[in-house]
Amino acid sequence: MGEHTPAPSPGRSYYGFVLYLLGWACIITYLIWAMVPHSYLSSLGLTYIPQPYWALAFPTVMITLVLVFVFLIYPSINFLLAIPPHDIRNISDGMALKEEDYSHDGRFTVPPVYDLNISQVCRDLHMS
Structure with a gap:
């Protein structure tokens, strides 16, 4: 299997260069179409352009x-x-991590990340 890297490989660099040239060609063509009088383009034989x-x-x-x-x-x-605001999945789901899921043996210097109980959040926010 090949290595996944954002560095340009030879194939991607060729495509990128062709897209770069194509982009500039489109911009120049658009500007010619928009700026050059239609009568002049018609005199050159370009009668099929919009x-x-x-x-x-x-x-x-x-x-x-x-x-x-x-x-x-x-x-x-x-x-x-x-999901609707009254749905229970807005409060908790099967992937929620609870504080009880972690052992408190003093190994952590930074407290673990876990979901707060909705009653604790309401108590802290509204019963201060």
Whole structure:
């Protein structure tokens, strides 16, 4: 098995360089399409390209779709996946670590991490 490392291997570096060149080619093509007059491009024989209006409309539509996803759809999906507030799993579950699970023989210089009992939390927060 190969070693898993984030260092670029030769194959990944080739793909990265090709994507770098492709990205710059797309940016330059987009800027030419957006900035150069359509009549000049038509005189060069480029009559099949979209109107320059779409150079502004397409990114605007894409940004709008991303914002709708980020502010509406993604939070809605998270609300659907969240358990209801009255569910007992919000208080404790089968993976909870209790203080009783640890032996207190003085080995720990730092106290172990464990889940607090909900009655202790309420007592500490509200009965001070």
